[in-house]
Amino acid sequence: MKLTSEQQAVVRHGGGHARVAAVAGSGKTTTMVARVLHLLQQGVDPRRIMVLMFNRSAREDFQRRLAEMAPSGQPLPDVRTFHSLGLRLTQSLTRWRALESRQLLTADWQLERLLRQATLEVLTDADADRDSALEQDRLEALAHFSGLVKAEVIDPQLVYERLEPGDGSSHFVAAWHRAEALLAEHGLMTYSDLLYRPLLALEAAPDLQRRVQGFLDHVIIDEYQDVNAAQQRLLAMLAGREAAVMAVGDANQCIYEWRGARPDAMLDNFVRVFGHATDYPLSTTFRYGHALALAANQAIDANRRRADQLCVAAPGNPTTDICVHQGASAFLEQLGDWQRQGRQLGEACLLVRSWTLSVPMQLALLREGIPFRLAREDRFVFRLPLVEALAGYLSLVLQPRLLQDPAHLLLVFSQPTCFVPREVLAALVTRLAETQRWPGRDDPLVARLKPHQRRTLKKRWELLCELPRLGRLSADALLEHVVAEVDAEKVLKRAAARRDKGEEDVRLLDVLIEQAREVRDLTTFIELLRRPVENRDDGILITTVHGAKGLEWPLVVVGGVNEEDFPHYTRDNPLDAARLEEERRLYYVAITRAIEKLVLLHDAGAHRPSRFIAETGCEDACRLAEALAESTPPAEPVRLAAVPLARRYLKVIGSELPLVEDRTAQAVTSDTFVAGERIRHAVFGEGEVSVVEGDPANPVIEVRFDQAGRRRLVAHRAPIERLA
Numbered sequence: 001m002k003l004t005s006e007q008q009a010v011v012r013h014g015g016g017h018a019r020v021a022a023v024a025g026s027g028k029t030t031t032m033v034a035r036v037l038h039l040l041q042q043g044v045d046p047r048r049i050m051v052l053m054f055n056r057s058a059r060e061d062f063q064r065r066l067a068e069m070a071p072s073g074q075p076l077p078d079v080r081t082f083h084s085l086g087l088r089l090t091q092s093l094t095r096w097r098a099l100e101s102r103q104l105l106t107a108d109w110q111l112e113r114l115l116r117q118a119t120l121e122v123l124t125d126a127d128a129d130r131d132s133a134l135e136q137d138r139l140e141a142l143a144h145f146s147g148l149v150k151a152e153v154i155d156p157q158l159v160y161e162r163l164e165p166g167d168g169s170s171h172f173v174a175a176w177h178r179a180e181a182l183l184a185e186h187g188l189m190t191y192s193d194l195l196y197r198p199l200l201a202l203e204a205a206p207d208l209q210r211r212v213q214g215f216l217d218h219v220i221i222d223e224y225q226d227v228n229a230a231q232q233r234l235l236a237m238l239a240g241r242e243a244a245v246m247a248v249g250d251a252n253q254c255i256y257e258w259r260g261a262r263p264d265a266m267l268d269n270f271v272r273v274f275g276h277a278t279d280y281p282l283s284t285t286f287r288y289g290h291a292l293a294l295a296a297n298q299a300i301d302a303n304r305r306r307a308d309q310l311c312v313a314a315p316g317n318p319t320t321d322i323c324v325h326q327g328a329s330a331f332l333e334q335l336g337d338w339q340r341q342g343r344q345l346g347e348a349c350l351l352v353r354s355w356t357l358s359v360p361m362q363l364a365l366l367r368e369g370i371p372f373r374l375a376r377e378d379r380f381v382f383r384l385p386l387v388e389a390l391a392g393y394l395s396l397v398l399q400p401r402l403l404q405d406p407a408h409l410l411l412v413f414s415q416p417t418c419f420v421p422r423e424v425l426a427a428l429v430t431r432l433a434e435t436q437r438w439p440g441r442d443d444p445l446v447a448r449l450k451p452h453q454r455r456t457l458k459k460r461w462e463l464l465c466e467l468p469r470l471g472r473l474s475a476d477a478l479l480e481h482v483v484a485e486v487d488a489e490k491v492l493k494r495a496a497a498r499r500d501k502g503e504e505d506v507r508l509l510d511v512l513i514e515q516a517r518e519v520r521d522l523t524t525f526i527e528l529l530r531r532p533v534e535n536r537d538d539g540i541l542i543t544t545v546h547g548a549k550g551l552e553w554p555l556v557v558v559g560g561v562n563e564e565d566f567p568h569y570t571r572d573n574p575l576d577a578a579r580l581e582e583e584r585r586l587y588y589v590a591i592t593r594a595i596e597k598l599v600l601l602h603d604a605g606a607h608r609p610s611r612f613i614a615e616t617g618c619e620d621a622c623r624l625a626e627a628l629a630e631s632t633p634p635a636e637p638v639r640l641a642a643v644p645l646a647r648r649y650l651k652v653i654g655s656e657l658p659l660v661e662d663r664t665a666q667a668v669t670s671d672t673f674v675a676g677e678r679i680r681h682a683v684f685g686e687g688e689v690s691v692v693e694g695d696p697a698n699p700v701i702e703v704r705f706d707q708a709g710r711r712r713l714v715a716h717r718a719p720i721e722r723l724a
């Protein structure tokens with residue numbers, strides 16, 4: 001394979017630090033392997049080179065490719081992940097008696113048990129929040145908080161203030177300190193400690209620093225946009241003054257801010273930490289065609305904090321088709337078309353912003369008997385605890401006998417949580433199953449409950465007894481009734497320690513009610529929710545965008561591209577500029593996974609299509625790509641909404657297609673807008689302007705769309721036309 005001139009420049013980089021800004025599919029691995037081989041050829045000792053990869057599979061891939069390309073017998077450098085680097089440093093520092101020996105907690109449950117103990121020790125029995133603090137979700141949130149403190153290497157109080165983890169988490173800082181003490185007492189450490197402990201030890205002792213410095217001349221790091229502060233500080237320490245650091249990544253693909261990454265790591269921050277660096281772009285993608293390259297550039301263009309770099313398709317790439325559709329039926333049709341073209345479902349992937357958004361698609365696939373596989377098996381619909389419990393409530397309508405089954409009662413009393421310890425619940429449901437009556441006031445089973453717990457449990461028992469009499473209701477009406485009676489929205493939000501988890505659960509309720517409305521028949525609906533399925537290798541893969549980092553598929557469907565879902569926000573949790581940009585980067589990662597076909601799917605009903613769809617300008621991108629594919633120049637100039645970006649693109653690929661601004665989809669200035677006038681939006685359809693406000697030269701308008709609801713738009717950016 002002949003390297004591009006941009007790739008060759010990276011390979012031959014002379015001295016000093018370097019930043020390699022690599023767009024999606026630009027052959028980072030190929031280039032880094034070539035760079036290492038080049039260094040070896042130049043006589044650099046392999047022991048003085050270290051390559052750091054983002055995860056184990058990337059590391060193994062790199063090692064394999066390096067071994068294949070290297071002359072036989074050539075000693076090769078160390079290729080590591082940050083974890084394995086941390087482990088080695090921990091071992092060395094332990095040997096030098098700078099760190100005490102500790103055992104690594106490898107399973108999630110071990111850490112959870114420790115955090116549970118820390119929580120129990122910092123919250124007293126009298127604490128109203130103690131029971132909810134011990135729930136699984138809350139402990140997971142505490143684990144996330146603890147990891148973040150160590151990733152950012154700052155005071156837990158500061159992390160707490162920034163994160164605002166919400167009600168019932170006021171003990172997090174104290175629990176963090178207590179957990180640290182417990183780890184020390186028991187001689188244990190977490191995965192985050194693998195970097196955190198060596199870093200603190202080294203930063204506190206210059207003599208130790210000298211022992212780990214001076215061993216490297218070259219450090220090459222992949223996916224640099226997602227490194228956190230602990231990783232970066234450790235790297236700076238190991239590199240010292242001698243080693244040249246080459247950071248490879250794409251600031252536009254920084255999607256781990258919630259784990260402490262910052263898009264700035266590839267931008268100004270790199271220079272602040274390491275000093276001057278030579279910049280190299282890798283702008284040619286070998287993954288997809290012009291249409292998607294143009295669309296991706298267009299999509300990320302609205303971010304202010306970004307690498308100003310165009311992604312350009314290589315001449316031999318497949319053509320990529322992009323389309324926008326609505327609803328689960330369109331999803332099934334797309335899969336049908338794919339198969340009719342002789343293609344396999346195993347070549348396709350459904351990407352979602354969060355697992356909840358995969359539920360309507362999973363149910364659609366189940367109804368049609370189309371095989372699929374999930375990147376996380378615990379996310380199958382029938383395995384979701386909330387779904388299991390809701391199916392349990394609905395089953396009581398058809399099988400009143402279940403009121404006598406303690407296991408069934410425990411299921412429905414546990415979800416959504418009543419904030420009562422499980423052993424107390426277990427005793428209560430055993431009695432209820434036996435007697436079918438709520439215990440008397442003085443019965444020890446209820447006497448020891450707090451008044452609000454007693455009220456909640458009694459109300460729930462009354463609901464369960466009522467359900468067998470509601471057989472006349474449709475599946476959706478029943479579900480709505482249950483959700484209202486158990487106060488599910490409020491409870492789920494309160495129970496979830498992380499705001500996004502609570503919001504995801506509430507959204508799941510929404511999704512289930514919508515699905516129930518489609519199915520209507522109760523038996524069919526319950527059967528669908530409970531249908532046990534297994535991952536099928538020949539099925540379409542379903543995964544989250546975070547899980548798709550670095551991967552690609554011939555067909556990519558991005559599901560749930562709705563406002564409030566992607567970008568994700570709610571009325572209580574509105575978007576600020578930084579979060580919107582993070583969501584946009586996530587969207588950019590999602591769309592750039594496709595090779596031959598990208599389908600953007602939004603939902604019907606109350607959900608409005610995401611602003612990202614309009615920003616992507618799919619139709620324009622496809623029109624321009626078609627014109628580029630023609631052997632003769634078009635008779636008419638290509639009409640586009642965003643001409644400047646397209647011009648830049650054409651210039652880079654050396655094409656001189658005539659372009660013209662599509663005025664019908666263009667900005668209309670303020671003086672042309674009045675409340676009450678009708679407009680048509682390229683994605684949201686027709687609507688009526690209700691408010692015109694802001695800077696008259698750059699007004700914001702609020703439009704009531706006939707189908708897509710109310711939206712605020714920056715008039716000059718929106719693809720709208722005025723109607724008579």
Ligand SMILES: Nc1ncnc2c1ncn2[C@@H]1O[C@H](COP(=O)(O)OP(=O)(O)OP(=O)(O)O)[C@@H](O)[C@H]1O
Nearest residue numbers: 001002003004023024025026027028029030031286
């Ligand atoms: N100069 C080149 N000419 C043709 N194909 C190339 C070139 N460089 C890389 N490729 C191809 O591009 C694809 C992606 O390359 P590679 O596996 O090196 O990148 P990656 O690091 O996995 O991907 P990404 O750039 O998305 O992180 C591979 O199929 C590779 O063969």
